[in-house]
Structures are given as structure tokens and as C-alpha cells.
Amino acid sequence: MPRLALTLLLLLLLPGPAWAVEPLPVTEVAPGVFVHRGVHEESGPANGGDIANIGFVVGRDAVAVVDSGGTPGIARRLLAAVRAKTDRPVRYVINTHMHPDHVLGNGALAGEGVTFAGHANLPAALSARFETYVSRAKDHLGEAPVLVLPTLLVKDRAEIDLGGRVLDLAAHPTAHTNNDLTVLDRQTGTLWAGDLLFRERHPSLDGSVKGWLALLDRLVTVQATQVIPGHGPVAEWPEAVEPLRAYLAQVVGEVRALQKEGVGIAHAVPRVAVEAKTRWELWETYHPQLVTAAYAELEWE
Amino acid sequence: MKTRTLLLAGLLLAPLPAYAQEAPTPEDQERWAYVRETLFPGRKAEPAGDRLALEAPNRAADASIVPIAVTAKDDPADPVTKLHLFIDDNPVPRALSATLGPAAARPALETRVRVNEYTWVHAVAETKAGRLLETGRFVKASGGCSAPALKDPAEAAARLGRMKLNLPADFRPGEPVKAQILVSHPNNSGLQFDQVSRTYIPAHYVDKVLVRYNGQEVATVEADISLSEDPSLHFAFTPEPTGTLEVEVTDSKGASFKQSWPVAARGS
Numbered sequence: 001m002p003r004l005a006l007t008l009l010l011l012l013l014l015p016g017p018a019w020a021v022e023p024l025p026v027t028e029v030a031p032g033v034f035v036h037r038g039v040h041e042e043s044g045p046a047n048g049g050d051i052a053n054i055g056f057v058v059g060r061d062a063v064a065v066v067d068s069g070g071t072p073g074i075a076r077r078l079l080a081a082v083r084a085k086t087d088r089p090v091r092y093v094i095n096t097h098m099h100p101d102h103v104l105g106n107g108a109l110a111g112e113g114v115t116f117a118g119h120a121n122l123p124a125a126l127s128a129r130f131e132t133y134v135s136r137a138k139d140h141l142g143e144a145p146v147l148v149l150p151t152l153l154v155k156d157r158a159e160i161d162l163g164g165r166v167l168d169l170a171a172h173p174t175a176h177t178n179n180d181l182t183v184l185d186r187q188t189g190t191l192w193a194g195d196l197l198f199r200e201r202h203p204s205l206d207g208s209v210k211g212w213l214a215l216l217d218r219l220v221t222v223q224a225t226q227v228i229p230g231h232g233p234v235a236e237w238p239e240a241v242e243p244l245r246a247y248l249a250q251v252v253g254e255v256r257a258l259q260k261e262g263v264g265i266a267h268a269v270p271r272v273a274v275e276a277k278t279r280w281e282l283w284e285t286y287h288p289q290l291v292t293a294a295y296a297e298l299e300w301e
Numbered sequence: 302m303k304t305r306t307l308l309l310a311g312l313l314l315a316p317l318p319a320y321a322q323e324a325p326t327p328e329d330q331e332r333w334a335y336v337r338e339t340l341f342p343g344r345k346a347e348p349a350g351d352r353l354a355l356e357a358p359n360r361a362a363d364a365s366i367v368p369i370a371v372t373a374k375d376d377p378a379d380p381v382t383k384l385h386l387f388i389d390d391n392p393v394p395r396a397l398s399a400t401l402g403p404a405a406a407r408p409a410l411e412t413r414v415r416v417n418e419y420t421w422v423h424a425v426a427e428t429k430a431g432r433l434l435e436t437g438r439f440v441k442a443s444g445g446c447s448a449p450a451l452k453d454p455a456e457a458a459a460r461l462g463r464m465k466l467n468l469p470a471d472f473r474p475g476e477p478v479k480a481q482i483l484v485s486h487p488n489n490s491g492l493q494f495d496q497v498s499r500t501y502i503p504a505h506y507v508d509k510v511l512v513r514y515n516g517q518e519v520a521t522v523e524a525d526i527s528l529s530e531d532p533s534l535h536f537a538f539t540p541e542p543t544g545t546l547e548v549e550v551t552d553s554k555g556a557s558f559k560q561s562w563p564v565a566a567r568g569s
């Protein structure tokens with residue numbers, strides 16, 4: 001075969017730009033609510049940064065994506081998953097908070113008619129961190145993400161209508177971060193909690209542990225039947241909150257007690273909630289960070 | 302070949318003792334020599350041996366809050382007058398220099414620093430006779446300087462300059478006590494980049510802390526951008542039955558904050 005023809009044939013066989021993107025595996029956890037589960041690992045080349053739960057809700061007229069994932073590639077695969085389930089257009093991308101595993105895919109979902117929604121504090125918080133996030137994710141990003149910030153900014157509450165299906169967006173005071181937003185699908189009673197809820201995976205703290213505990217106490221009153229956590233399996237609401245709530249409360253209690261004894265931060269960290277080690281994945285990585293942050297916060301009491 | 306591979310695998314699998322400290326490479330040594338020369342031009346330093354202890358985690362829990370303690374063993378014949386702390390590979394290596402005053406109970410200091418990359422950390426004790434005693438440790442941590450540490454900027458702005466004094470529940474007059482001063486301050490390193498404005502968030506950090514007890518200097522600390530957000534300093538002084546501890550802080554924008562606390566020792 002002449003060389004040119006061979007090259008052309010090879011080109012035809014190669015994956016094309018759009019249609020060949022492999023859809024992310026998603027599960028329909030309620031009618032029209034699709035979730036992709038991230039793995040309980042640190043972001044890296046092995047998992048391609050696919051560590052957070054992301055997904056979408058399909059209405060009569062439009063689709064809302066909830067979190068865009070850790071890389072532009074993941075976002076495109078999520079879009080392919082949307083295409084496989086519905087021909088409705090994506091009109092909204094909702095960012096539950098600023099963390100890179102949830103938002104670095106934003107740029108790949110931007111386009112005409114797509115509105116990005118997020119907590120009113122998110123633009124400043126992500127803007128200040130974006131460069132750091134990108135440089136830390138270099139080993140698995142594949143391509144440079146484009147920073148796209150929400151324009152539909154939620155200070156308190158907002159509604160998104162997908163056509164016969166309303167999503168309630170709620171912006172919260174500082175907890176996991178200072179820009180946590182939850183999404184309630186009224187129709188199915190499904191709550192997207194973002195990283196306000198960690199299940200199985202050890203929580204990370206980038207906001208206020210006291211704020212987080214106070215918020216969880218209020219959040220349990222939300223009328224929902226199931227919850228999609230930022231990490232970990234979908235579960236019944238509000239029971240699913242309890243392991244995280246109890247753990248954060250334990251950390252706070254033990255840190256306070258050590259501070260009362262005058263135990264410094266370096267010596268406190270290895271002593272707090274040590275037996276919880278078996279209950280949380282990635283404990284070694286996140287436990288010292290959580291306790292350090294909690295210690296620094298609580299010593300101002 | 303096979304034996305060698307096995308041997309190598311065995312070495313890799315062998316658990317390292319917890320206290321294992323890496324030896325400095327020639328580049329590490331060169332870097333430290335350069336850093337030291339910048340602050341102490343033309344002066345020789347000697348290994349501190351057991352006269353100076355430097356406590357730091359091998360691997361930091363959080364690169365923007367790395368606790369470090371420096372403790373010198375005092376020698377009345379040649380007392381330690383200053384303690385210096387360096388994070389060799391940080392953009393500004395000197396974290397702080399503390400001049401110990403007459404009210405300091407012992408030559409010791411604790412603080413929390415940001416660590417930008419895996420680095421050697423060095424402490425230097427300066428004695429009255431002008432000797433420099435040095436010691437170092439390797440710390441694994443990265444991203445602490447450029448990490449936007451401010452978790453809640455609104456809250457941080459609201460309490461800028463607020464201070465807190467922590468003392469043990471019980472202490473006696475005439476016996477040295479360790480106190481902690483916390484200063485609420487963003488301590489922006491100037492290395493945090495804002496993607497939207499395409500500018501660096503301006504440096505704004507605590508550059509001086511003066512601590513006095515009953516009018517006498519405990520310590521004067523000159524600091525740079527490596528101190529963590531909400532700088533924390535521990536130092537020791539010897540309380541009298543009653544007294545006042547005063548702290549004066551200035552920052553890189555020239556703002557100053559003052560606070561004082563009555564300190565009443567218990568027991569006799």
C-alpha cells in the first residue's frame with residue numbers, strides 16, 4: 001500500500017476529536033441524576049486526577065453539570081456521558097467549591113449558552129489559588145486548564161430551572177472552604193453536598209472546622225432523601241452525615257483538651273483521634289493536615 | 302546482575318529508622334554557606350553539638366504551618382544572645398532573628414514557618430563572645446510560601462493585629478514559664494499570584510515583635526516572609542508574683558499593634 005494511503009487509513013482509525021471521547025462511567029442514582037465516582041487516591045498520573053464525585057441532572061429543557069472534575073479531559077469525558085444519556089443541552093455548570101479536583105475541568109465545558117454558578121466567594125478564592133493548583137497538578141493535567149469562574153454568584157440562595165425541574169442552590173458560611181455550595185434536586189430529594197460531606201475518604205480542611213460542625217448541624221434539616229458526597233458513595237440522608245460529624249467533633253474535642261494541657265501543635269498532631277485511622281482512607285496524608293488546621297483555628301478560642 | 306537487583310530491592314524494602322536524617326549534599330552545603338554568609342559576612346560558624354537543639358518534623362503535616370523549636374543550652378561563661386532560624390531554600394531564607402533580653406529565662410524559641418520546598422533548616426546561636434553555633438535538619442514539605450494560606454480572608458481582615466497570650470494554667474513566681482504569643486496577621490508572603498488580576502498579592506507580614514515583661518526586654522524578633530499566617534512565638538520568662546507582659550508588633554506596611562496582659566503567678 002502506498003505510504004500516503006496508509007497514513008490516511010491510520011488517521012481514520014485514530015480517535016477523532018469529539019466523537020471518540022470515552023464517556024465517563026456514570027450511575028443514575030435517581031431519575032435524571034447521574035453520578036460519576038472518583039477514586040480514593042491522591043490525584044496523580046495513575047488516576048488522571050479523577051478523584052472527586054461529579055455528575056449532572058437532566059431536566060426537560062436543559063442539563064446542569066455539578067462539578068467539572070480535576071482536568072479538562074475528565075470534563076470532556078463527562079460531557080460525552082451527558083451526550084450518551086440525553087440530547088438536552090448543558091446550560092449550567094455548578095461549582096460546589098474551589099478545590100481543583102472539582103473545578104479544573106471548567107474551561108472544557110465553557111461555551112455559548114452555558115452559565116457557571118458558584119458561591120459568591122469562589123471567584124476570589126479560586127483566582128488566588130489557580131496557579132498553585134495547576135502547577136501541583138502538572139503530572140496528570142495533560143493540557144493546561146483554562147480558568148473559568150462562575151458568573152451566577154450565590155450569596156445565600158438561588159434557583160436553577162431546567163424545565164419542570166428546579167435545583168435549589170445554597171451558599172454556606174465557611175466550613176470545608178469559604179465557598180461551599182450545595183445543590184438540592186427537589187424532584188428526587190437528592191442533595192449534592194460537595195465536599196461538605198466526605199464518606200470513606202479522609203476529609204480535608206481548608207476553611208473552619210467549627211464552621212463545618214455548625215453547618216452540618218443545620219444541614220441535616222434539609223429535606224432530602226439521599227446525598228451525593230464530594231467523595232465516597234451515595235447514601236441516605238441525613239444519616240450519612242454522622243461519621244463525618246462525629247469525627248470532626250472528636251478532633252475538636254481532643255485538640256481543645258490538648259491545648260488546655262499546653263501541648264504544642266507539633267506534639268498534639270500525632271495524639272489526636274488516632275484510633276480513627278482505620279475508618280478513613282488516605283488517613284496518613286490528610287489526618288495531620290486536618291489536625292494542624294484545626295489546632296491553628298482552635299487556639300484562638 | 303540478579304543478585305545486585307535483589308540486593309537493591311532489599312535495600313529499598315528495609316525500613317528506615319524514624320530518626321534517619323539525610324546527609325546534606327554538596328549543593329545543600331553550598332546553599333547553606335551562601336545563606337549564612339549573607340547574614341554573617343566573613344564570620345566562621347562551628348557545629349553546635351549539644352549546645353543547640355533544633356526540633357522540626359521530618360515531614361510536615363502542612364507546609365504552611367511547620368512547627369520549629371530552637372533550644373540552646375546556656376553557658377554562663379559565654380551566654381547566647383541571639384537565635385536565628387533559616388529555611389535554606391525558601392525565597393527569603395531567614396525566617397527570624399531573635400535578640401534575647403535580660404528578662405528571657407532561657408535561650409529558646411518556638412515558631413511556625415512556611416516551607417516552600419524540601420529543604421534544610423538551620424538554627425544559629427550567637428554568643429556574647431561572638432561565636433556562631435549552628436545546627437541543621439532536613440524537612441520534607443513543599444508549597445508553603447506560594448500556598449494561599451488565607452482560608453477566610455474576610456475573617457482574617459476583621460481580626461488583623463489581634464493578639465493572644467497563652468500561659469500554662471499553673472506557674473510559680475521565680476520559675477521560668479513558657480509563653481506563647483499569637484498575632485492575627487495574614488502574613489502574605491508576596492509570592493501568591495492572583496490569576497484574574499494577573500498580579501501577586503502584595504507582601505504584608507509581621508517584621509518585628511518586641512516582648513517585654515515588667516518593662517524589661519524578653520526578646521526582640523525580626524521576622525521575614527517565612528513565618529506562617531497568624532505568627533506564633535513561644536519564649537520563656539520568669540514571672541514575679543505580679544507583673545505585666547507587653548507585646549508590640551509592627552508589620553511591613555508600618556502598622557503597629559500593642560497589647561499587654563497582667564500576669565499573676567500562683568503559689569509561692
Ligand SMILES: [Zn+2]
Nearest residue numbers: 097099176195
Ligand atoms: Zn474539597
